[in-house]
Amino acid sequence: MRAFGELEAAVMNQLWSFGRPVPVREVLEALRVDRDLAYTTVLTVMDKLYKKGWLRREPSGRAHVYEPVASRDAYTARLMRSALSTSPNHAAAFVHFLSELTPEESEALRDALRIVPPEHRP
Amino acid sequence: MTISTVLLGYATVLAVAGPRVLTGSGWVDRAPNLAIALWQAITASVLAAAVLAALSLAVPAVGAGASVASLIDACLVALRGHYSDVGQPVVAVSAFIAALALCAWTVGHLVHGFVGALRERRLHVDMLAPIAQHDPSLGALVVEHDRPLAYCMPGRVHRIVVTSAVIERLDSEQLAAVLAHERAHLSCRHHLAVTAADALARAFPFVPLFRAAAGEVAHCVELAADDVAATRHDRQVIAAAVLSIAGEPVPGGALGAAGRRIARRVLRMIAQHQPLGRIARTATATVIVGLLAFPGFVAAHPAIAAALDRHCPIPF
Secondary structure, three states, X not given: OOOOOHHHHXXXXXXXXXXXXXXXXXXXXXXXXXXXXXXXXXXXHHHHHHHHOOEXXXXXXXXXXXXXXXXXXXXXXXXXXXXXXXXHHHHOOOEEOOOOEOHHHHHHHHHXXXXXXXXXXX | OOHHHHHHHHHXXXXXXXXXXHOOOHHHHHOHHHHHHHHHHHHHHHHHHHHHHHHHHHOOOHHHHHHHHHHHOOOHHHHXXXXXXXXXXXHHHHHHHHHHHHHHHHHHHHHHHHHHHHHHHHXXXXXXXXXXXXXXXXXXXXXXOOOOOEEEEOOOOOEEEEEHHHHHHOOHHHHHHHHHHHHXXXXXXXXXXXXXXXXXXXXXXXXXXXXXXXXXXXXXXXXXXXXXXXXXXXXXXXXXXXHHHHOOEOOOOOOOHHHHHHHHHHHHHHOOOOOOOHHHHHHHHHHHHHHHHHHHHHHHHHHHHHHHOOOOXXXX
16 A cells, blocks of 8 residues: 555645645646646545545535645654664665764864865875 | 584574674775675574574484485484484474474564565655655755755665755765765665664574674675775765765764764775785685585584494394
8 A cells, every 4th residue: 555646745745835725626726737637536635645644624615625734844854764763664674874973073074084185085 | 512512502602702703893894795794694604503403403303313314325323323312302303393483483584574674665665755856867866854864765666865955065076976875775785684684683682693793784784885986986075975964963962883883984985995805805705605504514414424324233
């Protein structure tokens, strides 16, 4: 089961761009620029995202307005954190950088880099 | 001394001494790929020795002993005598079950590790979809984020992910070096070695060897990727790139193992390339082969000796 299909990803991205609760129609108009889409298609996708817990919705007139539950930054931060995570579940999935130097260590290493004069660099 | 005692003793000594000899050893920096192979050989050797120790206790069990003997046309009594002083079938059967259990436990954890890693990666790729933009000029996915991160995702489709902070902070040379490093991880399939070592560490948490191996293998793949990047990029550039991304100081952060390793990587790139000499490489390769062969050789030795034993107390 995929977390986000291609269209779902596009919808999420669009909703983050809006930055406010929007009805399905506005999302449809925005996505139609690049794709051939029907209202019902977008409605289905947004309903699915709501059921998966990525969106919240409120009644507005006869329809709903939708908004992402987490901001794009919060979502990104959480995903990047999981990429860095060294818990057993994640340790082997990625190879990554870790940042755990103290300011002193970092400074010392930067100094070491500066000391090597350019002409002696291999 | 029975075969099983020899093998168990060997496994114990190797499990204890192996990490002590290897960890922090200078030559590792000069031949990280060889170091990875050596760690893998040690862990495989310890596991093989343990399994064979149990199996050799199981040989006296009626069925196993008879078929082995018929295979090599040896004297059954001599064969049993060579393998074990313990004659009770209960011990032999228990040992056989123990050998099977150990194999199943190990294989099970390895499979679980690989399948789990695959599933994690697939989920992560899906989750990236709403926030990652493919940049064709870099050949990587870019994610808007204020922390510098660069990582690769192995799999059927190779992907590299960098955050926008990386692109902002690194100049084009450094960025190219980082991408070369990540590509090296992908083309060398480092994730296989890391996943396997990690799975074994989780299978045997009470044996320090496996945890040490997992940590060291993970570090060595970084060194190996740095080396590959260094064939195309200036070592100083790589050092600066590593420092820019990984060397972000954490206020009040203690210098953990990870920090020390980053420092080691940067200093290693600053220094001249010092590959290990041919003699040392050959010696290490010999040790690796020896480690892999030794348990099998010890376990099979009595069978071979029995086959050569012309003195059979009971005529067939």
